[in-house]
Amino acid sequence: MSQAHDEAAATSAPLKFDDLSALQLDALREVGNIGAGTAAASLSTMTGQPVAMGVPSVKVVPIEEVPDDVGGGESIVVAVYMQVIGDAPGHIIFILEADTARELCDTLMGGMDPGELGPAGFSEMQISALQEIGNIMTGSYLRALADLTRLHLEPNPPALGIDMAAALISSVVAEVARTVDLALIIETQFEDEQNPSIGYFAFIPEPEALGTVLRGLGLIS
């Protein structure tokens, strides 16, 4: 059963999700805290408005439950997906509710007419603005993650999708689900004064990268 993974096993034995100690979970939560905190600061700079963050959480979720856990279903969301390569491969996803994304565009474009709307309800101009926001947000998260773990991490250019939440999320989950049926998700919600959930950040390390991340944090030798 395991020979397909001999190569990975030789460099670092895959760490089992249920083996994580309370201390290690705390450290991973801190990764979410600092990563999303840095991204929230970037967002706040762009909009000139304060952006607050919920308490980050670390979860191990059976893959079939991930879309529901993340708030999937058919609701339309804007998702920016960045594949992380390097020492600890993984996936960063930034999700905005459609309404929040529209408001964000309005703020950034100073009330300018967005132009003709496409099938998902966003114009070309809004889409480029959201892509740019996504690039900055996911880039900030990744830099914070690399600094914290002292690992060499590189981004693949972030990609934007506007569609049913479940369709976008499950497409990313498929990437981590190749070998295992569980996903470890480090997640953080964004909130403002009116709304407890305007956006969502998740880092999903590849299963074999978890040990590397914890080693980078000094929690295993």
Next chain:
Amino acid sequence: MTTSTVTTNANTRSRSLADSLKVGLGQLVVSSDPTDVLVAVGLGSCIGLVMADTSRKVAGMVHVMLPDSALHTSGQMLHGKYADTAIPALLDAVLRLGADRNRLVIKMAGGSQMFSSGSGAGVLNIGTRNAVAVRESLSKAGLKLQAAQTGGSVGRTLDVTVGTGVVTVRAVGGAAQPL
């Protein structure tokens, strides 16, 4: 292969929402209750595949995530997760419920590229490869696909009504269309 993830009539009731049974990522669900509707919500790169026998009022659906089970390492496996294992498992499950192999209506949807550039390149491969792998797996089992709506860059929701075998698919901003 066992069919432990198969949802039978006995436990569909407790999980049903107005007779709608959700088929989650990697899951396999079959039913012989004519009022049941099996639904895969928000298929992206995944494939939803239906096998239905309207004369026997039996239908089943798998929510395939990946083309090939060769990389699977952990002990347990979701029966609907991989194209190569999902098709034989679904066939087995609908036959057990009394479906006639020669009357099966088989339809699928999904296999999209949800992210269009950069980091989405890997995801693109999965959607396309899923559709190819499902077709291969069907032909290996000697089964014929009647209808498919795959590819493109849209999310889709697929459902089948057990009693009628009617399959519909809908994308963002559109109404449900018969497939």
